[in-house]
Amino acid sequence: MGQHKRRMGASIIGLSILLLSKDEALQVFSPPYEDEIPREPGVYGFFLLLGSRQRIGLLGAEPFSSDVLANAQKNLERRLLKAEKVFSSKMLEGSLRERGKGLSLLESYDVVMMQRNITDILSILNGTDAMSIPVIVDFVEKVSLMAGPVYCGMTYDQTLLQRYGQHKSDFYRRARDDESSFGSRFSKTGFIWDDLIFSCVPLNCSRTDIRAIEKLMHMLLKAPFSKF
């Protein structure tokens, strides 16, 4: 099937592809196209599909009944709350000391802080007309790639397709206490594997260069599930 691999044409419904150049394009693959992920090394990121009509139960052509729209609104609310948790899941830990006191003072406070988002997604959606849900979810789907990746990484010895498969396998193993892999950590968010969009840039350069590019990605993109 190798010769039929589509290098450039893959996209997810409603999302555009950003083409940098013919050979080094940012390629985007939703799960139906995962077989077409390049069989070569490179850097990659996973994006979260924030919503889609299918995911919230809006099937077929409009108009939708009020029951279907009300159910879809609930699904969208639940989904965006979960997404918000994914993007606001930073935890800080360390010790605090009273300001202005000398270092000889031994008292300090161990703290663990969890990120909280002040904006209330529910209150935003509560104010919208259920009839607008199809428009909103289409928009939410389209901006999924603007939200920044939830994880990014690089491959050198493995191909991008192999690495994708490894993450997927980790996801489905769902080891309860396993925090070591992205797949297992992401599986605890309540999203399914098919909620991830894979994007990558195949790179034909040295391991050192790819590592440097990966570090830059971590620094600049601050993907919440990446371990630096």
Add this chain to the structure above:
Amino acid sequence: MRKIDQEHYDVHHVGSFGRFFSGNSFPVDYLQTSFTAADLLNLSFAQDLHPDGQDFELLMQRDIDKGRVLREVVPYINPSDLSDKENKERAIFFPPLLVAVVPVKNRQMQPYYPDEKLEYDTQILYREWPGQLRIQFYLDDGISAYTQKLLEKGALKEFKVDRAPVKLSIRKPKGSEEGASLVVIDGQHRLAALRYVYDKNPQALEGVCIPVCILFPPNSTQAYKDYMGGTDVLTVHSVFRSLFVDVNTTMKDVGGHFNVLLSDSSLSGIVCRKFCDAILRSRGERGLAQIEWNIKSKKDSTVLNRSYSITSIGILHKALSKSLAGASKSALLSFLLVLPEVEPNFELGDNDSDESPVVEWERFSLHQKRYLEAQVAKHMVPCLEEIFFGMSAYKSLHEKFIKALDKLEKDRDDSANQEQHNAAILQILEYKPIEDDRHHRRARDIYQAFEADISRELDGQVESLVQYAIVQRGILDAWIILLDKLKDLAVAPIVITKAFVELLNFAFRDDGSLFKPSKAYMQYTVWELTNIKPLEETRTAISNCILTILATDGHAEKFTKALGEVADRRVVNRLITLGTAKAGDFIGQYHKFRQRNFIRTYTVDFAMLSDDDRNYLRELEQEYQKQIQEVRDNLRKQEDVSGEFLKQVEKYVGRDVKKAIADFRDSFNYVGGIAIEEIFEEVETE
């Protein structure tokens, strides 16, 4: 002149009265009594019931496993292998048979009893449901008396009675007259065994009194419905159906299809039950008769055993479990059952829970189960019905069956002895096996002729092709692959399924010519000469062939168009890519199977190879096997194994692969790429 009393009732039993209910549940009255072995002849089996509504679960539960009766229950009552001394040293007992009082008219079960009438004096109270049953109580004012509130002239009136002795009288239905049948709802196998022993060896049961509990819902009447202000009152059928399903646990180890149907731990059981229920409701017993659901042998449960069958629970279970089980299929399952419709109910309002409400084929909570049952009935079952009753080949099989059945019924009507035809028809439509005795020899002949006629009519036709279990599994495999490929689209699974059935109709056109053993590419992959290969690989080969069509003649465009406005050119490309990949996979399979077959058979292939060729190949193979053994013994590296034997094999196999590819391309009108072709170009030019 004193009028002679008319005795309407002919079965009488004395015992203790009771009433069972909890809170506001619908009450069930009962009489605990005992029957002699001869009294058992007054009891009927549940399979003799004809309920007022079609109900697959009731049908399923009333099946009697005669083998089990003879194998297990009869020897318990009447062991033939014990000495007289051993027999004396053992005690046996049966729990009470549960017997329902079922109102019957014209041999049909009636929804309600006649309205209850009370008659009483200072000593005796009669409760009577005229023409059906009557109970006689002794009135009692004592402190141990039992108080009943009974409906009289539209109001409740209190009576204090003794719970024992109480006399229950039943009027058995005669011909088409109304009456009440005593139907066993728990203990059918015990009853069958007792009757068998009583028939063969009556002295073994001489003096035996069998415990029996006779049940009836006294409020299943029109008068009670009126009293309740016209609100729905449970029918006799619905009460006994519910009790019947609840108390019957004995079939759990029956095996075969029942292991699937009675399982609640996997979606297989739910899907198969709902599918049968839907077919029974929408197409009646004539539709359900073409679904095999009551095969008890494990071996036979995954193939079709009757010439007129469309499919079987075992085939569905095997195919669906194989394709839908496991965590990695949860997204597909969610799509197929349209779970977003009910997902807000899955989390029980616990929005803070991080636990995902993910449903898997064999992993879901009791809370989720009731929603899943509804989604299965709403979304998955219509898809299965679309495939098995909508695809042209199955539709034609159904029509041929109906035509043959009409003819059988006409023959019955024209026959002097309708009983034999009726027995055959009952076996076909109600799975009530024809008795294995000489009185039913003619019925068995009629049934066998019916099967043989259909078998003859289908021979060599596409209907018989799609009856193969492995072909059905290939069809279901292709269906699920397509659903998986399109599960991100906002389209209902039934829409995809309808488009898929059109694809199937094209694939199996011209009497299934694409799949005939005469096609070069079908040998080794699906057929061995004229025998179908019942292997997992065959299933995949059939699925690959069906999906290949997506890469031919604009079928991807047609398919996409059928999905509506949610699909566009990208979906077309996706389907073409899928079809192209499956074409490559199929030819890859052909190559592998042909190679395997060649290696297995070249030593006796006198038509294709000369003696010298065979001897040369044999020498090469011996050397190859020797070197492989050396690799196993760590005496040689894998890369140092000579490739000459396999190269020579490829030379012969390659010719067949090329022929198969040519036939495949021509038959499917496939012009896409097949990666494997390049290898055999080289082989041919050597």
